[in-house]
Amino acid sequence: MELRFNHQKVNPTALKAMMSLEQYTSSRCTDKVLYELIKIRVSQINGCSFCLDMHAKDLLKLGDHADRILLLSVWREVPLFTEKERAVLELAEAVANIGQAGVPQPVYDKVREFVSEEEFIDLIMAINTINSWNRIAISTGMYPGCFD
Incomplete structure (x- = not known):
């Protein structure tokens, strides 16, 4: 594996925009x-080792989640x-793979049992952010470790 370039240094304005999101x-x-x-589930789906490593470590800092x-x-x-969590994970998978089947109505309905419309948008924003x-x-x- 080889880092192509450090996006943070090449385009700090883009990094600033992502950090705002x-x-x-x-x-x-x-x-x-x-x-x-x-973050972990979407990173697994997308095959992003960097984000998977980072967010698994972040979750471990929040308690015993091994x-x-x-x-x-x-x-x-x-x-x-x-x-x-199951409903939200299913939503995360549907959004990460949106081109396959969209977000099926039963997935939407299940998530809405637990969250408001505003919280639903917050979840979509979180899923889209880690996708980006x-x-x-x-x-x-x-x-x-590429920046170590």
């Missing part, structure tokens, strides 16, 4: 564990996630 989504998501689960990190890719198969970070990291060749 990150700060917004972070401030809107009160459940920090769920926020990190979204089993949840290890089993997140098979969240449907294990009883480690709440019903709300993933695409920047993958496109520029970022990997865990």
Whole structure:
């Protein structure tokens, strides 16, 4: 793996824009564990090692979540996630793979059992933000430790 270039140095204005989006989504998501689960799951789907490493470590800082990190890719198969987390993870998968089937009505309906319309938009913004970070990291060749 080789870093193509450091996007932070090449285009600090773009980084500033992404950081504004990150700060917004972070401030809107009160459940920090769920926020990190979204980031990890979307990063798994997108194959972004840099973001996966970063957010797994961030979730570990929030408590003993090692089993949840290890089993997140098979969240449907294990009883480690709440019903709300399951609904949001399904939404995250649908949005990350939006070109395949959109966001099916049953996925939307399930998430809305747990969140308001405003919170739904906050979740979509969080999912879109990590999708954008993933695409920047993958496109520029970022990997865990590339800036060390």
